[in-house]
Amino acid sequence: MRRSWTGAGSARIVTVTLCLLVTLTNSIGVKAGAFVFAGENLSVDIITHPSNYTGLGGEVTVSVCIDPASANAAAMVIPVKNIVSVFNGFVPRSPNLIFGANNDIPGGQFDFQSLAMHEFGHCLSLAHPNQGVKTGVSGADTNATQSTDGVDNSYNFNAGVDTVDGSNDDVRGDDVNLHYFITGVNNPFLLPAKADATNYTRDLANIPFGHTYPANAARAVGPLVGVTNTETVMQQGQGIDEDQRGLQSDDIATLMFGGTGLDETVGGGDDYTVKLVYAGLTSSCDIVAKADLEPSFASCAFGGIYLTPDLTHAAITSGIFRYNPDAVTWYFNPILACDDIVLDYAHDATIAHTACGEITTTAGFEVGVGGDVTLTGASVTLGPGTIISGMLSIQIP
C-alpha cells in the first residue's frame, strides 16, 4: 500500500493507495496443483474447498489463531500474521526461495513461517503437487508429480530423458495423475488469467504434444523452463535455513480453481473468494496453530465433509497445524510484513503498508465511488483483512 498526504495546518488530505495485490480477497477456483482428500481411497476427482464454504458464492472467511497454551505462542504471532497477509495478498513471487546469507534465518535454523505457510495451505485444501514421502516412495521419487499408484498397485517412476523427476517428460505407466495443469501448456510456473474446468485439467489427453506427464513446480523443474529458485509452497520438502514465505503461481492457480465452486466454472453464482482473518491467541477458530510434542516434526490434521451427492466436492470443517517445538531450532520471523495501519497526524509522508486485517474507523468514514475511501474524521485504523481496491483519501479537519 502506498500512502501520501498533502496539505498543512488544520486541513490535511491523506491519500492512501492500497495495493491491489496485497488486499485482494482470494479467489479460489481452477484446477491446478492438487487437493487434499483426492486419491484412491475416496475419489481422484475430489475438489476440496476451505472451511465455511457451503456452495454459496461470495467471500469465505477462514479464521486462524494460535493456541495460547503453546510453547512459543508469542513468537508465533508475527509469522502467523504475515502468513494471513500473504494468502490474502494472493500474489505469486518468483523467486520465492531464499537461502543462506540472502535471508534473515540464522544458519542451522528452520524457518517457522515458511513451514506454517505450507501447513496452512493443507488446512485450506491444498495437497502436495509432488508425491512427497509415502510408504514405498523415497529419495528422488518424492519429487515426481502427485498421482495414485494405478491398477498395478505400484508407482511407476521414470524421470525421462531430462532425468528430472516431476518434469513434463516423466514416464509414469498407469499411475493416475492428481495434479491439475493448464490445458495445452503444462507449465506450473505460469499463472493463468483464469483457472476453471475449461482450461484446467487432470486429463493427460490435454498435455501438449511431446509431453508425457504433468510437470509440478519443483525447484529442480523450474530451470528446465527458465525459472530459478522458485517452487510451489505446497511442494513437500523444506530445508534448513530456507525462506519460502511467498506463494508461487501453482499455489494460486489451485486456489483459483477451487474458487470456481461446485460448477467449476468462472462466473457461476457459486464462485467464492477466501479471506483469512487472524483471530488472535485462542483455540477457537477454523485453523488452530499449536506447538505439540506429538508430531515428530510438523503436520496439519483436518476434517472434511462432502458438499455434493456425487462426492466430487468436499470442504474442510476444521484444521489443526501442529509443530514439535523440540524437533529443530526454530526461527520465528520477528518482522511484521504487514501492519495494523493507523492513519493520523503522524502519517505525514508516503509510506508503503501491507495491511494485516480489518479496517476500523472512527466516525466520518465514507466509502467513495469505485471503492475509493474517504475519511473526514481525526483518524482511521486499518486492521486485519483490509480490502480497499481504490484510493483512500482522508480529510483531517
Next chain:
Amino acid sequence: MTTRMNFLRAMVLLVTLGMISTLTYAQVESSAATFPASVSWDQSPKALLVSYRDIWGEFANQDPTPLIRVFGDGRVLVHYPVYTPRAGEYELWLQTTELEDLLLSLMAKGVATFEPLAAKRSKQLEELSLQEAVLDAGETPELFMVADDSTSVFELHLQDYQVVGAATTSGEVNRTISWLGLGTDARRYPQLASIQQLRNAELEIKALLERDDLWKVR
C-alpha cells in the same frame, strides 16, 4: 437429505465391496505372537539387531542415520542429527536380560509378523465402518486426513525366534517395516490390533531415549 444419505451409503458399500474383493490374497489382521517364546541373536558388537527412525514429512534432506540402533552386545546408539537441539551421539548399554526382554517384547508386539498390506486394508475397512456408523446415526460422514505425518521405519535382525505352541514365527528374522502416520492411525483406529501393537513397539523403542543412563559420547 434422505436421498443424499442413501447415496452416500451406497457409495460406501460399493467402495467396501471393491476393497473386500482385493483381500482375497491378504489376511486382514495377523495375530500377535504370545509367550512363552525364545529369541537368539548375533552377540557381536557390530551385529545390528534393531534400528528405528522416523522420517519427517515436510523436512527435506534429512540425515538418514537411524535415530536408535541396538547392537548384539547390548550397546544402544542414539543419533541426533546436527540440526536438532540434542545434536550428537549418545549411548547406553543393556544387560543381556534387558536386551532379551526388549527383543521378546518387540516380537510379541508382532514386529516380525506385521503385514503392511493387510494392515492397510484393515485400516480402509475400519474407516468405512466408522463412516457407516455415522450414516446409521443419520449424520453425514466426516473425512479426516493428516498431511505431512511422519513415517516410522523399523529394522529387525535376529538369528532365531521361536514361540512355544505357536507357529507364527520361527527361524531367522530379517525385515524392515515402514508405516506412515503410525501415531495418528493408532489414535484413530483403536480396534486395529496390528497397528496398536506396532505403535506400542515404537513407544517401547523410543522409551530408550528417556533413560537416565543414556549419555552423550560425542
